[in-house]
Amino acid sequence: xxxxxxxxxxxxxxxxxxxxxxxxxxxxxxxxxxxxxxxxxxxxxxxxxxxxxxxxxxxxxxxxxxxxxxxxxxxxxxxxxxxxxxxxxxxxxxxxxxxxxxxxxxxxxxxxxxxxxxxxxxxxxxxxxxxxxxxxxxxxxxxxxxxxxxxxxxxxxxxxxxxxxxxxxxxxxxxxxxxxxxxxxxxxxxxxxxxxxxxxxxxxxxxxxxxxxxxxxxxxxxxxxxxxxxxxxxxxxxxxxxxxxxxxxxxxxxxxxxxxxxxxxxxxxxxxxxxxxxxxxxxxxxx
Amino acid sequence: xxxxxxxxxxxxxxxxxxxxxxxxxxxxxxxxxxxxxxxxxxxxxxxxxxxxxxxxxxxxxxxxxxxxxxxxxxxxxxxxxxxxxxxxxxxxxxxxxxxxxxxxxxxxxxxxxxxxxxxxxxxxxxxxxxxxxxxxxxxxxxxxxxxxxxxxxxxxxxxxxxxxxxxxxxxxxxxxxxxxxxxxxxxxxxxxxxxxxxxxxxxxxxxxxxxxxxxxxxxxxxxxxxxxxxxxxxxxxxxxxxxxxxxxxxxxxxxxxxxxxxxxxxxxxxxxxxxxxxxxxxxxxxx
DNA sequence: TCTTGGCTTCCGTTCAGTGGAAGGCCCCGG
DNA sequence: CCGGGGCCTTCCACTGAACGGAAGCCAAGA
Numbered sequence: 001x002x003x004x005x006x007x008x009x010x011x012x013x014x015x016x017x018x019x020x021x022x023x024x025x026x027x028x029x030x031x032x033x034x035x036x037x038x039x040x041x042x043x044x045x046x047x048x049x050x051x052x053x054x055x056x057x058x059x060x061x062x063x064x065x066x067x068x069x070x071x072x073x074x075x076x077x078x079x080x081x082x083x084x085x086x087x088x089x090x091x092x093x094x095x096x097x098x099x100x101x102x103x104x105x106x107x108x109x110x111x112x113x114x115x116x117x118x119x120x121x122x123x124x125x126x127x128x129x130x131x132x133x134x135x136x137x138x139x140x141x142x143x144x145x146x147x148x149x150x151x152x153x154x155x156x157x158x159x160x161x162x163x164x165x166x167x168x169x170x171x172x173x174x175x176x177x178x179x180x181x182x183x184x185x186x187x188x189x190x191x192x193x194x195x196x197x198x199x200x201x202x203x204x205x206x207x208x209x210x211x212x213x214x215x216x217x218x219x220x221x222x223x224x225x226x227x228x229x230x231x232x233x234x235x236x237x238x239x240x241x242x243x244x245x246x247x248x249x250x251x252x253x254x255x256x257x258x259x260x261x262x263x264x265x266x267x268x269x270x271x272x273x274x275x276x277x278x279x280x281x282x283x284x285x286x287x
Numbered sequence: 288x289x290x291x292x293x294x295x296x297x298x299x300x301x302x303x304x305x306x307x308x309x310x311x312x313x314x315x316x317x318x319x320x321x322x323x324x325x326x327x328x329x330x331x332x333x334x335x336x337x338x339x340x341x342x343x344x345x346x347x348x349x350x351x352x353x354x355x356x357x358x359x360x361x362x363x364x365x366x367x368x369x370x371x372x373x374x375x376x377x378x379x380x381x382x383x384x385x386x387x388x389x390x391x392x393x394x395x396x397x398x399x400x401x402x403x404x405x406x407x408x409x410x411x412x413x414x415x416x417x418x419x420x421x422x423x424x425x426x427x428x429x430x431x432x433x434x435x436x437x438x439x440x441x442x443x444x445x446x447x448x449x450x451x452x453x454x455x456x457x458x459x460x461x462x463x464x465x466x467x468x469x470x471x472x473x474x475x476x477x478x479x480x481x482x483x484x485x486x487x488x489x490x491x492x493x494x495x496x497x498x499x500x501x502x503x504x505x506x507x508x509x510x511x512x513x514x515x516x517x518x519x520x521x522x523x524x525x526x527x528x529x530x531x532x533x534x535x536x537x538x539x540x541x542x543x544x545x546x547x548x549x550x551x552x553x554x555x556x557x558x559x560x561x562x563x564x565x566x567x568x569x570x571x572x573x574x
Numbered sequence: 575t576c577t578t579g580g581c582t583t584c585c586g587t588t589c590a591g592t593g594g595a596a597g598g599c600c601c602c603g604g
Numbered sequence: 605c606c607g608g609g610g611c612c613t614t615c616c617a618c619t620g621a622a623c624g625g626a627a628g629c630c631a632a633g634a
Contacts, residue, residue: 077364078421134365
């Protein structure tokens with residue numbers, strides 16, 4: 001740890017990124033001193049680096065003197081594949097699902113040991129829900145999370161199950177054996193069902209969105225041979241959250257599967273073609 | 288320029304940010320060499336820095352060896368106020384507008400001399416449109432842009448009008464005098480109307496979302512006195528884009544104004560209260 | 575008035591960052 | 605089969621950019 005701490009912040013880039021990482025949902029705006037404290041940097045250093053980040057508009061400084069994440073960084077972030085490809089492709093299908101059900105529709109990916117929420121549609125009428133776009137929740141307690149974990153690389157599943165898992169409600173499965181069995185069932189069935197395992201009163205149904213042949217050239221050809229590579233981890237998971245007293249959530253599975261398949265297909269298609277129309281973009285140089 | 292170029296990339300932070308800035312909509316995935324060329328950095332330097340950014344998950348490297356913007360950066364970006372406050376607050380009202388009209392609903396802010404699109408709702412049925420969340424378009428050619436420019440600081444308006452303006456269609460107003468008159472009219476009316484000035488066949492209507500008293504303590508008190516500070520620049524603009532043959536787009540103004548007012552009010556309210564519920568967030572330390 | 579806490583600037587020291595060069599890999603064309 | 609041209613990676617001696625302690629400024633509060 002001493003060695004790690006030694007290594008981590010030693011590089012300039014590292015220090016700069018530590019400044020950025022000092023922001024989170026609970027602290028979206030920080031004074032210089034707070035920033036320095038949270039990033040564990042000397043004030044003078046934080047001042048210089050934050051100033052530099054500001055001049056590049058990675059940070060912005062409000063009239064109150066506080067630093068916030070800058071529009072430039074937000075713009076950059078939108079270029080991440082989760083947003084610019086996955087979200088883009090999935091959105092119309094998610095909207096169809098929303099309009100048909102008027103419930104919370106979720107799109108998530110696995111990021112390390114977390115469910116990372118990529119998009120969420122909800123109206124006034126939907127169950128209020130803890131998820132947040134860009135937010136994280138444990139994999140084992142959410143519908144989309146179980147769908148992702150069930151399809152994940154065995155090594156990842158092992159690693160996940162080998163830890164002490166948080167237990168948001170009394171219904172959350174945390175014992176290794178039961179959770180493992182549940183995940184196998186999810187994999188077999190092709191969908192995950194979660195009953196109040198994250199939030200009391202909420203039930204969720206989720207299906208994986210299949211990863212297409214990873215290369216850009218596996219097109220119509222018969223998937224290798226019958227044998228082969230273990231099935232690739234799902235690209236994402238698509239889920240719906242409803243009130244627990246709603247009749248038969250399993251009824252939602254077929255439309256979910258249809259949408260997931262369509263998304264997977266479109267993901268594969270768009271993996272090939274070049275770039276969409278470019279416009280009038282990212283013009284101003286900083287400083 | 289020589290001096291600028293000299294200054295810009297000289298700092299490590301600068302170099303790192305140049306790497307990030309090498310990505311754009313048309314180039315969301317870059318090989319190391321492309322990255323180095325686009326950032327104008329020696330290959331060895333780009334290699335080292337990109338590796339460091341990767342270890343912090345600001346960049347990710349695909350199985351094809353290409354770098355892409357990382358999920359971590361995307362997550363960070365979502366903490367920017369445009370997304371975490373403005374978008375958050377505006378979204379439900381935008382959805383109401385969408386459900387009532389089924390047309391493209393836009394939320395945008397001014398960023399320098401550009402319209403920066405913060406959110407966009409559109410269904411299958413809406414006019415296909417050039418805007419993109421996180422994308423930029425000229426201020427003078429779009430509905431939201433004109434609403435923003437009309438309310439902007441006079442210095443900004445001056446600066447904008449003093450340049451040579453792009454002319455996406457034959458209907459775009461680019462002569463200084465006419466555009467200036469148009470902007471005054473927009474300010475007087477309280478809404479902007481754009482007829483095929485950006486895209487042939489599309490018309491848009493937009494209203495400003497008022498900036499609330501900037502301090503967190505101007506609450507109920509009478510706005511200073513009658514005299515005072517020039518009216519603050521709008522926080523954002525809200526707009527609808529429809530096909531040009533649709534009857535009377537001005538009919539959309541009242542609902543837009545209502546929504547914009549509601550958004551402004553909620554923005555003011557949420558400016559005060561502390562932080563929303565924090566959860567299970569940003570857990571893993573890199574490397 | 576004095577204190578406290580936040581912010582900014584300065585400047586001499588030093589060590590992290592630099593980038594040319596060399597080597598490995600793969601693909602293509604002769 | 606070999607040579608050339610992409611890519612990517614690693615190495616390492618030099619050097620100037622980054623560091624951060626310290627001092628000074630300002631505003632709020634006691």
